[in-house]
Amino acid sequence: MTYTAIKIKLYPTEKQKELIDINFSCCRKVWNTLLAELTERNENGRLVLKDEYDFKKGGKLPSRFDLIKKLPPMKKEFPYLKKADSTALESEATNLRRAFDNWKNPNTKSGFPRFKRWQVNDDTYTSSAVYPRGVGNIRILSRNYIMIPKLKAVNFRCDVPINSHIVNLTVNLTNTNEYFASVIVDKDITGFNKTQQSIGIDLGVADMAILSNGKKYETVDYGNQYSERLRIWERKLARRQAEMKKEIAFNKKNDIEGGRLWFSEFPNYQKARIQVAKYKKKAMLQRQYRLQWISTEIVKQYDVIVIEDLSTKNMLKNHHLAKSISKQGWRIFRDMLQYKCDQYGKQLVVVNPYKTSQICPNCDYDDGKHLLNIREWTCPSCGVAHDRDVAGAQMILKKGLEELNK
Structure with a gap:
């Protein structure tokens, strides 16, 4: 049996988009809270492990199970975490431990784990499949609907039939404001014939x-066919980004009523950003x-x-x-x-x-x-x-x- 990823495109409703955003936010909170418990700033302001967790000083990092055990008290401190998928929060704790393992491994060339910042797009979370009474919390309901924890039935499109055992599912919001999911399945793969070549x-x-x-x-340079349109939208994006930053700075300096402005509150900037991302994505997909x-x-x-x-x-x-x-x-x-x-x-x-x-x-x-x-x-x-x-x-x-x- 081999783990294989199948990418599907999701078409969530507005309510499901809100629930996806909640999962993004809660997973980010779990990551940052656990990372804050394990690390501190040194005299140079760099993020380092605390002495009791630093293996170079005789300390020991908590296992992924130890990190997962910290989730129940965390939910009591931050009740809104209960709105998120519990398996997604556990996956986030597991990912943090894996990030430290990759950092310790000289062959991976991975950097020290960093805090995750809030961003308008390009976010992910992973839900693990469990099978109580033989029925999975992640399963294919019909040709165009998949059951996802907390979201229930979500409309999707996929060219490949998903009829294997599902291991987990990662939901991703791209910088083009599109929703995708990577479904990891466990399936038998028939090898290619040996050619002795x-x-x-x-x-x-x-x-x-x-x-x-x-x-x-x-x-083949796939970017050439979009280069002129991409150049036009990149100029628009540069102008609108400059205008947006001026308005944000003016708002902050003069303490205007309404509080801090977010990038998502500038529709013209968002439109230009999405157009630039779409043209770049088209060339990337053709190349891939x-x-x-x-x-x-x-x-x-x-x-x-x-x-x-x-x-x-x-x-x-x-x-x-x-x-x-x-x-x-x-x-x-x-x-x-x-x-x-x-x-x-x-x-x-x-x-x-x-x-x-x-x-x-x-x-x-x-x-x-x-x-x-x-x-x-x-x-x-x-x-x-x-x-x-x-x-x-x-x-x-x-x-x-x-x-x-x-």
């Missing part, structure tokens, strides 16, 4: 992915769809996939290529390959890209560093002509197979 992948800019067999997946298609095709055809470990952060320092590199989605592509290989019984090998573009894959001769404008070169040792990117992919494959054979 291996492939190396070189990542590039002109071509997003180049395979060691010579096949290339060209880069293509990456899904490419990664699935590769995983189906090859048992061993070798890819280079690129440091995108360092590459973005090149201001001439930064924009093009940021649109490629190399890390997303690698993550897709990783989880699909894990699901379907294939193997992904990640290698250091050092010198892969300057060594001849035929005779291992090092021709030295090649400038970016050199796309083809001929090995002076064996005389074989190379396409720069294809030769790089072949060297990546060679490195990966050597690592596997160690």
Whole structure:
């Protein structure tokens, strides 16, 4: 059995939207309250663990069960927490403990947990599925309705039938004011047939992915078709944001009756913000769809996939290529390959890209560093002509197979 996420779009009523906002608010309160109990500010103002919880000073962090036990007294102190889904509050306590575990793990590169601030959009909460008397609190009622704790029957749309055991559900409000839910199900997944084939992948800019067999997946800039409209709305957003901030500052300075103004009270600003987010989202979804298609095709055809470990952060320092590199989605592509290989019984090998573009894959001769404008070169040792990117992919494959054979 394998955990799989199925994304569905929700169409809640106004009453259900209010209940979703309550869950967002209560989960944020639980996170911030528990984090405040475990941490303090040091002399530099940085957030650190209290001595009794700091493992570096002999302390011990409470387990997730210990954090969950703090919820009943918290509900007595803050009665409005009872309005939220209890499993969502427990999930928030679990997530906080997981955040500390990730921070302690040097391989995750996660930062210290931070307090969550109130925001108008882009918020989430997770409800866990329980099955008293065999009936789940999260279940599919019909083709277009799903039962969610506290919300009851919510209208939804999904292209994939959900007929497996539901583990949990995460509700998300996006920056385009749309509601989605990620349903985690436990299901059997049939692996792809073994092909006994291996492939190396070189990542590039002109071509997003180049395979060691010579096949290339060209880069498609989906943002171009929306660039003009996006530019217009970004200008409107900048003007309206400046006007909004002036009004908020004026209101605060002169202590005008009515109290503090919120971003949600400026409909023109919100309209521009949503339009900008929608155009960016369209390009992102098209890019992700293509990456899904490419990664699935590769995983189906090859048992061993070798890819280079690129440091995108360092590459973005090149201001001439930064924009093009940021649109490629190399890390997303690698993550897709990783989880699909894990699901379907294939193997992904990640290698250091050092010198892969300057060594001849035929005779291992090092021709030295090649400038970016050199796309083809001929090995002076064996005389074989190379396409720069294809030769790089072949060297990546060679490195990966050597690592596997160690």
